[in-house]
Structures are given as C-alpha cells and as structure tokens.
Amino acid sequence: MNEIYIEKPIGKSIDIHVMRFIVTSLFITTIYLFSFLNSSVYYIDDIGRVITGGWGWLGNGRPFSQYFFQFLTGNNTVDIHPLPLLLGVSAILYAGWHIYINLFPNSPYIGAAAFAIILINPFYLENLSYRFESMMMGFSVGLAILSAIILSKISPLRILISIILLFSMMCFYQASLGLYLTISIIVQFSVLLKSSENKPFLDRYKHLISSAVVLLVSFGLYKLIYGDLVNNNEYDRLHSQLIPFSYEGLIILIDNINRFYEIIKLPIIGHNGYFYGVLLIGGFTSSLFLAIKLLALKRWIDSLFLALAPFLVVIASLITLCILKEPVFAARTFIGTSGVLLFFFYSLYYVGRNILALPVFAFLFITSLTINYAYANAVKAQQEQEYLILNQLAADIKTEDASINEIIIIGREKFSDKGLLSTNTFPVIQLLVPRVLNNQWYWGYMLLKHHPETRHLKQYKDASQFVVTESKLIAERSLYKLWICRNRFILQFK
Structure with missing residues (x-):
C-alpha cells in the first residue's frame, strides 16, 4: 500500500497512545504559551482595536476572521484575551494530531514533538502575540495542515473537502498558504518512502498532483468570490500585486529573496542558534541518504524528488511572498517556515528514529522557549x-x-x-x-x-x-x- 494510514490498535493500546500524545502536547503547549496567557501587551493592531472596536479584516480579504469574531463578541472587537489564543492553538493541536497519525503512527512522543515544531517556530511568536488575530491565524494554520494531510488518501470526496478547507484558510489568513505547500511536499515525501513497489508515475505522485489541483481551484474560488474585497483595499491591493514578468520583475524577485534571507537567518545567528542548524543539516543529510537508497533500487525519479525535497520545501515556504511586488517583511508572514522545520525533523526521524529526533527536538525546544520568554519580557x-x-x-x-x-x-x-x-x-x-x-x-x-x-x-x-x-x-x-x-x-x- 502506498497510502499513509494508521492501523488502529485494539484495546488499551488506543488509550495509551492517545493519552501520551495529548498529555505531552498539552504539557509542551502550557509551558510555551504561559508567557502569552498572562500578557497585558497590546500588540500593533491591538492598540487600535482595543480603543475603536473596529474590525478591518473584511477589507483585508479575510471575511471569515471578521464573521467568526462577530459571532463571539457582536459588533465590537471586545478584548476577550486569552480565549482567541487558546482557540487558535487548539486548532493547531487538532491539526497536529493528524500529522501524528499520518506521519508518525504509534510514536506519540514524536508526534507531539512534530506538533510542537509547528508552534515553536520563532517567527510564529508574532502571530501568538495578537490579542485578537491569534485565533484567526491559528485557524488558518490548522486548515492549511488539514487540507494537505487529508489528501494522503485520494478520493473525490477528500479532494472536495480539501478545496473547502483551503478556501476557508484563505478567508482566515492568506499567509498560511506557504505552510500548505510545504506540508503537501512532506506528505508526498512520506508516500514515496513507504511505497514498496514502483507503481506508475501518476499513481505515485497523485497526492502532489491533487494538491496542485486543490490549490488552483481554491485560489480561483477565493479570487472570484472575495477578490473585490482585496482590490478595494489600498493596503491589500499594494501587498497583493505580483511582480511583472520582465527584467524589472527579476530584480524585484532577487531583492525579495535577499531581504527574506536576512530575516530567516536571524534565529540561527542568535545564541544557541546552531541547534536550528543541526536540525537543518541533519535533515538535509538524511534526505540525501534516503534518496541514495531509492537510487540503489533504480527508482530514478523518486530518488531525484527526495534529493530535491529540502530545496523544494524552502522554496515553497516563501514562494508566495517572493513573487509579490510589495510583500510584507514581517515575522507573522513566515508561517511556511514551520513546514520547513517539520520536513527536516521528519527526514531526521525517518533515518535516526528517536535516537536522533528526540535529542535534537529537546535542544530546539529549550532554545525556542528561551527566545519566547526573552521576547515576552522585551515586548513588555x-x-x-x-x-x-x-x-x-x-x-x-x-x-x-x-x-x-x-x-x-x-x-x-x-x-x-x-x-x-x-x-x-x-x-x-x-x-x-x-x-x-x-x-x-x-x-x-x-x-x-x-x-x-x-x-x-x-x-x-x-x-x-x-x-x-x-x-x-x-x-x-x-x-x-x-x-x-x-x-x-x-x-x-x-
């Protein structure tokens, strides 16, 4: 079987695996979110919303964000912190559960670590900081993951559900699109590793093809239904224009890549940042090792995909930003980099299992936790x-x-x-x-x-x-x- 699946164990083993994942995930989440739960900081947009009660999300092309918050608090943006944060992280945790059962079956501790990898990305600290928008951003992250993971098995119904989920993600927060792309590559990577026979090309890559179809259809629907909202808003119109297909566009693209590189390297050049480097190098080496194994089996195309996968996930995480004429150079838009960290973690785990994956995660978590608390005190x-x-x-x-x-x-x-x-x-x-x-x-x-x-x-x-x-x-x-x-x-x- 090529499909990613989990064979449900019977009896008490179900409870053991479920409880281990839930308890470990909640323990990690509680420690990591503690600095936010008792925070009194009004972060950027919060400064205005807590005074005016205004929305603005509909004009930003995020109608579901506005509708959902109106459902909670009526016609004003009432400050109900930390409820939005808890709801948003709960959505990520639910999506993390599906990452666990599809990519790390019967390994609840590793599954909890994989969920945490999404959450402890230093760039995602900005998303967690918003008293209002943290919920919508969390929903969009969860929807991006689910819309990709559900295509681990292909059927017309699953494709339809994936389209609905990805469309909803765009209506909450469009910056999570890079995460959808990276998770799609990770699932395809996993499918190839678990394939025991050289099936026809279309059968082996049907997940990636289906993911591309879902992306095109969902984006088309979003532009058709809500495109006018973006076009009528000066801020979003400015930051949604694509670079021109010309020499000028090439110069803009190169400049965007350079500026994003300067931002991406910030966690690595900081104190203990080499732990991020260890994960990246270890995952990259593991990916090449796995590619060589498939090469020995004369699976040429699959081997090439595995060898290129580290580069593909990095490109996928930022491509939706790099091709914009005026992208937003802010940490909150780097959600796709969580998918990059998850890919290298999965690759490292597939080769070294718990012996390599757990120690690397432990040091990475401590480093991210230190950055988190230092940031919380600095912003206060x-x-x-x-x-x-x-x-x-x-x-x-x-x-x-x-x-x-x-x-x-x-x-x-x-x-x-x-x-x-x-x-x-x-x-x-x-x-x-x-x-x-x-x-x-x-x-x-x-x-x-x-x-x-x-x-x-x-x-x-x-x-x-x-x-x-x-x-x-x-x-x-x-x-x-x-x-x-x-x-x-x-x-x-x-």
Missing part, C-alpha cells in the same frame, strides 16, 4: 517605555494652547534599556518587538489614544510635505524633544 518593557513617553508627553503639552490638536512624529523610539540585552542575544527579537512610535506609522498615533491627555491629538496627514520653520522647543526628555511649529506639535525622537 517596550510597552512600559511607550506608556512612560505618553505620560511625559501629556505633562509637556498640558501647559500649551489647548486648541493645538495635531502632532507630527519624527524619528523612531529606541529599544527599551530593559530589552536591549534580549535583542542583542537573540537578534530575531529585534524583528518581533514593535516600536510603534515610528514616524508616520498609523499605530503610533493610535497609541496616543491610550492616554486621556493625548487622545485628542491627531495625525497631520501631509507630514511628508511639512517643512519645519520657526519652531519653538517646549520640552526635552531623555528620549525625545517636543516642539511647536505652526500650531502643531512635533515629537522628535533622539
């Missing part, structure tokens, strides 16, 4: 600094003309002193910790609404054309200077 310290700035700003403007209601922010706030050691030790934290008081960034102006004495200040829309002349310095603090120029405040960071 950054918010404390921002509220300190608000308090100082409120005191500085109190003695000035009350009719002044516009402000221009120039420069960017520094990293907090408490968080500097974390950002220096783990460079990826620099990417994760937002500094929202940053020039004309919208969320910096929304932060002003968190203080009763500054909430009346509005963003000056034509700040890019504003020329500072005859300005009056009214306050100087350790982090900023405050000026008045032509009946407007100017907040200038040092």
Whole structure:
C-alpha cells in the first residue's frame, strides 16, 4: 500500500497512545504559551482595536476572521484575551494530531514533538502575540495542515473537502498558504518512502498532483468570490500585486529573496542558534541518504524528488511572498517556515528514529522557549517605555494652547534599556518587538489614544510635505524633544 494510514490498535493500546500524545502536547503547549496567557501587551493592531472596536479584516480579504469574531463578541472587537489564543492553538493541536497519525503512527512522543515544531517556530511568536488575530491565524494554520494531510488518501470526496478547507484558510489568513505547500511536499515525501513497489508515475505522485489541483481551484474560488474585497483595499491591493514578468520583475524577485534571507537567518545567528542548524543539516543529510537508497533500487525519479525535497520545501515556504511586488517583511508572514522545520525533523526521524529526533527536538525546544520568554519580557518593557513617553508627553503639552490638536512624529523610539540585552542575544527579537512610535506609522498615533491627555491629538496627514520653520522647543526628555511649529506639535525622537 502506498497510502499513509494508521492501523488502529485494539484495546488499551488506543488509550495509551492517545493519552501520551495529548498529555505531552498539552504539557509542551502550557509551558510555551504561559508567557502569552498572562500578557497585558497590546500588540500593533491591538492598540487600535482595543480603543475603536473596529474590525478591518473584511477589507483585508479575510471575511471569515471578521464573521467568526462577530459571532463571539457582536459588533465590537471586545478584548476577550486569552480565549482567541487558546482557540487558535487548539486548532493547531487538532491539526497536529493528524500529522501524528499520518506521519508518525504509534510514536506519540514524536508526534507531539512534530506538533510542537509547528508552534515553536520563532517567527510564529508574532502571530501568538495578537490579542485578537491569534485565533484567526491559528485557524488558518490548522486548515492549511488539514487540507494537505487529508489528501494522503485520494478520493473525490477528500479532494472536495480539501478545496473547502483551503478556501476557508484563505478567508482566515492568506499567509498560511506557504505552510500548505510545504506540508503537501512532506506528505508526498512520506508516500514515496513507504511505497514498496514502483507503481506508475501518476499513481505515485497523485497526492502532489491533487494538491496542485486543490490549490488552483481554491485560489480561483477565493479570487472570484472575495477578490473585490482585496482590490478595494489600498493596503491589500499594494501587498497583493505580483511582480511583472520582465527584467524589472527579476530584480524585484532577487531583492525579495535577499531581504527574506536576512530575516530567516536571524534565529540561527542568535545564541544557541546552531541547534536550528543541526536540525537543518541533519535533515538535509538524511534526505540525501534516503534518496541514495531509492537510487540503489533504480527508482530514478523518486530518488531525484527526495534529493530535491529540502530545496523544494524552502522554496515553497516563501514562494508566495517572493513573487509579490510589495510583500510584507514581517515575522507573522513566515508561517511556511514551520513546514520547513517539520520536513527536516521528519527526514531526521525517518533515518535516526528517536535516537536522533528526540535529542535534537529537546535542544530546539529549550532554545525556542528561551527566545519566547526573552521576547515576552522585551515586548513588555517596550510597552512600559511607550506608556512612560505618553505620560511625559501629556505633562509637556498640558501647559500649551489647548486648541493645538495635531502632532507630527519624527524619528523612531529606541529599544527599551530593559530589552536591549534580549535583542542583542537573540537578534530575531529585534524583528518581533514593535516600536510603534515610528514616524508616520498609523499605530503610533493610535497609541496616543491610550492616554486621556493625548487622545485628542491627531495625525497631520501631509507630514511628508511639512517643512519645519520657526519652531519653538517646549520640552526635552531623555528620549525625545517636543516642539511647536505652526500650531502643531512635533515629537522628535533622539
């Protein structure tokens, strides 16, 4: 049989395997999520939503995100943290269960580790940080995994269900598409390894072919039904345009690849980052070893696929971002890299079993856990600094003309002193910790609404054309200077 399946054991062995997977997964999840469960941080978009109660997801082409949250809280984005986080992670855990039974049958501890690999990706820390959107992002991750895994056996019904799941994923959060592609490659990789005979090409690669069909149909339906939502939103229209098929497009593609590379290497160059390197090198070597074994059996095409698989998963994880003219260079869009880590873990496990896989995972988990808690403290310290700035700003403007209601922010706030050691030790934290008081960034102006004495200040829309002349310095603090120029405040960071 080529298909991936699990033979259900009878009697008490069912309970033993199920309980081991559940208990281990919940233990890992509890430790990893503890820093988020009691967090009081409002992360980027949360800054505005907790004040205005606005949605915005429908205009972002994520209608299911808005509909589901409206089902929970009515017409306002009520802060119900940590419920959204728990629901989102539960969806990932459910998908992790299917990874376990399809890729690691009867190995509950390894299955729990595979689930955790998806969750402990350092880039996914940003997704977990949102008080509202963590749920939708978690749903999209779970749907991406399930839509690929369900095609481990091919039937018209399974293909239809996969299309529905992938379409739903896009309606929650489109950035998980890279994860769908990587999981599809992993399942095809597994099918070839478990195949005991050289069946016809179409039969051996029917999972990959079906995955491609599902992708095309789901994407077509999404564009047909909800494409106008994206086209009518300036932000999404900007960040969804494909690069042109020209020399200019090639230059943009190369630049995107370089910029993504600079981001991807951040966890590796940090403290203990070599554990990520060990996983990548070990998984890559294992994949080549398995390819050579198939080559000895004269399975030429299968051997080539296994040899190329490490490169294919890396490409698949970021291809949907690299081909965009203006991609979002933020950690939250790197969901596909969780699939890369899972592939190398699976490859390493298939060759070395528990002897190699469990120690590598243990060190990787400890490293990711350390980054997690260091990040949690750094982002908390950054918010404390921002509220300190608000308090100082409120005191500085109190003695000035009350009719002044516009402000221009120039420069960017520094990293907090408490968080500097974390950002220096783990460079990826620099990417994760937002500094929202940053020039004309919208969320910096929304932060002003968190203080009763500054909430009346509005963003000056034509700040890019504003020329500072005859300005009056009214306050100087350790982090900023405050000026008045032509009946407007100017907040200038040092």
